Amino acid sequence: MTAVHPNPEGSGLSQWLQGVRRIGLLSHLNPDGDAVGSLIGLTTALEMAHFECIAVVPNAYPDSFRRLPGIEKIRVFDRESERVLAELGTCDRLLTLDFNRLDRAGERLGEWLEQSAISKGMIDHHEQPADYAAWRCWETASPSTCELVWACLKTEGWQEALPAYAAQWLYVGMVTDTGSFRFPSVRPQTHRAAAEMLERGARPEIVHQALFEGDSPRRLRLFGAAYRTFEVWENHRTVVFRLEESELVEHGYEKGDTEGLVNMGLTIDGMELSAFFVIREGKGKVSLRSKGDRDVNALAAALYGGGGHRNAAGGHFDGSIDAAVAALKGHLDQSFAP
Ligand SMILES: [Mn+2]
Structure with a gap:
């Protein structure tokens, strides 16, 4: 060597x-x-x-x-x-x-x-x-x-x-x-x-x-709340999670609690893109992860005024999570052909 x-x-x-x-x-x-x-x-x-x-x-x-x-x-x-x-x-x-x-x-x-x-x-x-x-x-x-x-x-x-x-x-x-x-x-x-x-x-x-193995019960409960919301868009090979601010409050959210959550979408067989939407202190945030050629850096820039890397990016949004999710859906309907 x-x-x-x-x-x-x-x-x-x-x-x-x-x-x-x-x-x-x-x-x-x-x-x-x-x-x-x-x-x-x-x-x-x-x-x-x-x-x-x-x-x-x-x-x-x-x-x-x-x-x-x-x-x-x-x-x-x-x-x-x-x-x-x-x-x-x-x-x-x-x-x-x-x-x-x-x-x-x-x-x-x-x-x-x-x-x-x-x-x-x-x-x-x-x-x-x-x-x-x-x-x-x-x-x-x-x-x-x-x-x-x-x-x-x-x-x-x-x-x-x-x-x-x-x-x-x-x-x-x-x-x-x-x-x-x-x-x-x-x-x-x-x-x-x-x-x-x-x-x-x-x-x-x-x-x-x-x-x-440093998780708190609070963090796992928050993951649980997010898991209950997930949508699988088979055609887009995309998974979407969300957490409303009221859920963060209910579970006593602390900084870092949702770290890594977005990665879990990619553990589902066949999924190439995972998106996690959350509203924290009145501000909408989105985390995006992908596999292979699916470019979430460009996606974050186009839809959410953000960026990052090809396979890991983030951004923000105004208004409701519903609207932010709809924007992603609309974009993928237009741009993604499996
Ligand atoms: Mn490093």
């Missing part, structure tokens, strides 16, 4: 960090497993290499992440903004992980980053990076930032010292961003990297529990 240098564009990470003592590491708003996993994995490795680190996420991560050791390294910006800014201001370098536009760090932190003169680096796998980074390890073909972090650590020879809990966090990111190793982005080296995390002590069942 030939090693792929993770950063064909620039020098190695340790070179960029030469003569440096304090490093601030940041990830994106609504941090997921790849955001938190890459932060903890890299922070731990840098600490072992005798750097001082501060690892920051803009807002809260899922509660179930607290089950995994190492999470105490993460600072949540919106809980202690002033203190975190003061500490970030004393850093010699800033590293942004799993995002590539500074506004993805949230408004306040994003503006601070924009104005800060501290040299910035980037490890990321998203399209179209902004040009703020003096050093970067960027590869869109990588299914996760954690896979890139692991490649960086190996390039530097920092992998041997990595403790089990940090390897486990890198594994968290690999599992998260590959949909448990099922997306087409998964490549042989993804499984090799995952295998190396297991060799270092990552525990798949513990990771699975933290990622997928």
Whole structure:
């Protein structure tokens, strides 16, 4: 197997960090497993290499992440903004992980980053990076930032010292961003990297529990309420779910409760498009998911003033859910021929 240098564009990470003592590491708003996993994995490795680190996420991560050791390294910006800014201001370098536009760090932190003169680096796998980074390890073909972090650590020879809990966090990111190793982005080296995390002590069942068994009864009841509404449009190979605001209120909705719901439409045999409509705080929102060539990015732009990616997009609507669903039906009647 030939090693792929993770950063064909620039020098190695340790070179960029030469003569440096304090490093601030940041990830994106609504941090997921790849955001938190890459932060903890890299922070731990840098600490072992005798750097001082501060690892920051803009807002809260899922509660179930607290089950995994190492999470105490993460600072949540919106809980202690002033203190975190003061500490970030004393850093010699800033590293942004799993995002590539500074506004993805949230408004306040994003503006601070924009104005800060501290040299910035980037490890990321998203399209179209902004040009703020003096050093970067960027590869869109990588299914996760954690896979890139692991490649960086190996390039530097920092992998041997990595403790089990940090390897486990890198594994968290690999599992998260590959949909448990099922997306087409998964490549042989993804499984090799995952295998190396297991060799270092990552525990798949513990990771699975933290990622997928943190649901509240409230969230399952909300899913139940949405499941009762679903329509299958066989001709359009489309599934539609909906939740009215009154149902959110009745079930005591909290942020994140409907996360992932739209994906369930695609688990029905033969379905290629899933749409979830909800009214939250008076605002209509739609989430769209698809398989293969069905382009929900274009659909979201055409009908709901939104966008995203070909297979995952979102948008918004005014008025009733009925009207928003009718718009989708009308569009598919016109444009989709099975
Ligand atoms: Mn990611």
